[in-house]
Amino acid sequence: MSLHLQSLPAPRFSLEKTLNSGQVFHWVPCKGGFAGTIAEDVVYFEQNGETLSFVGTDESSAVSYLALDHPLDEILNSFPDDAAMKLAAEYSVGIRIIRQPSWECLATFLTSAVKQVHQIRAMSFAIRHRFGRRLQCGDLCAYSYPSPETLATVGSEQLIECKLGFRARNLLSTARMVAGREFDLEAIRKLPTEEARRALVQLPGVGEKIANCVLLFAYERLDAIPIDVWIARVLSEAYFKGRGKIPMPEMKIFAANYFGAYAGYAQQYLFHHWRLTYRKKG
DNA sequence: ATCCAGGATAGCG
DNA sequence: CGCTATCATGGA
Numbered sequence: 001m002s003l004h005l006q007s008l009p010a011p012r013f014s015l016e017k018t019l020n021s022g023q024v025f026h027w028v029p030c031k032g033g034f035a036g037t038i039a040e041d042v043v044y045f046e047q048n049g050e051t052l053s054f055v056g057t058d059e060s061s062a063v064s065y066l067a068l069d070h071p072l073d074e075i076l077n078s079f080p081d082d083a084a085m086k087l088a089a090e091y092s093v094g095i096r097i098i099r100q101p102s103w104e105c106l107a108t109f110l111t112s113a114v115k116q117v118h119q120i121r122a123m124s125f126a127i128r129h130r131f132g133r134r135l136q137c138g139d140l141c142a143y144s145y146p147s148p149e150t151l152a153t154v155g156s157e158q159l160i161e162c163k164l165g166f167r168a169r170n171l172l173s174t175a176r177m178v179a180g181r182e183f184d185l186e187a188i189r190k191l192p193t194e195e196a197r198r199a200l201v202q203l204p205g206v207g208e209k210i211a212n213c214v215l216l217f218a219y220e221r222l223d224a225i226p227i228d229v230w231i232a233r234v235l236s237e238a239y240f241k242g243r244g245k246i247p248m249p250e251m252k253i254f255a256a257n258y259f260g261a262y263a264g265y266a267q268q269y270l271f272h273h274w275r276l277t278y279r280k281k282g
Numbered sequence: 283a284t285c286c287a288g289g290a291t292a293g294c295g
Numbered sequence: 296c297g298c299t300a301t302c303a304t305g306g307a
Contacts, residue, residue, distance in 0.1 A: 022288060113289040116306065165303030207290045228288035
């Protein structure tokens with residue numbers, strides 16, 4: 001690294017787990033750390049023990065993006081006291097729910113429907129490389145996520161070439177609504193969570209699950225709990241054992257009541273643990 | 283080859 | 296409300 005690295009303390013933090021836990025999809029392993037972008041800055045992070053080093057951004061942005069200021073004790077103490085949660089929390093030590101720029105978070109999760117995590121990464125890289133800005137700093141290079149204005153002008157065939165399939169149409173329509181100021185992503189920030197959710201699901205391709213991802217990963221609503229196929233699996237196998245298929249409304253009610261003020265954190269730890277350890281028939 | 287993936291949506295009874 | 300087909304693509 002030719003550029004000067006700054007350092008800051010990062011106790012009980014795991015850079016690798018945080019960037020690889022399925023909440024953000026564009027960080028690349030690079031020289032012992034990770035290279036990527038924060039908005040329009042190309043950034044490099046590396047971790048040695050409890051020290052986090054970085055270049056390409058300032059300390060307050062690094063702390064904010066990686067959520068090093070979250071009240072970890074309070075969060076961990078808020079979790080329900082059961083075996084599945086304990087296992088997940090132990091497996092996921094160091095994961096923070098980071099603060100992502102709202103547009104790239106919304107756009108990326110719009111493409112996430114019925115795709116595996118590494119496919120979501122592949123689509124994200126393809127979109128960035130093709131339509132984003134090339135950002136370079138020293139020997140670091142990465143591509144920013146294209147703005148809604150940029151995506152609003154591209155053809156659907158170009159997004160199909162990025163392997164979006166039926167998701168291309170939704171991403172295009174949403175980009176046009178945001179670019180045309182028909183939908184205000186900044187106004188969402190000021191709304192109570194329930195109203196923000198109602199607004200987000202107005203967007204084409206955004207249902208309750210993706211709205212909750214955006215609320216959790218971009219708008220700091222740490223109680224928002226997206227229920228995807230993995231969380232549905234965790235709930236039915238760990239909390240509804242022995243009963244057949246549980247109707248989604250019942251799962252939502254249970255999740256909202258059982259997992260407390262930091263349900264989104266609990267969800268992320270359960271997701272990470274189950275996704276990386278689950279094996280069929282055992 | 284068959285089933286599934288960090289879903290949403292319209293249509294049905 | 297609850298169930299189903301459909302959407303497009305690649306991985307397991």
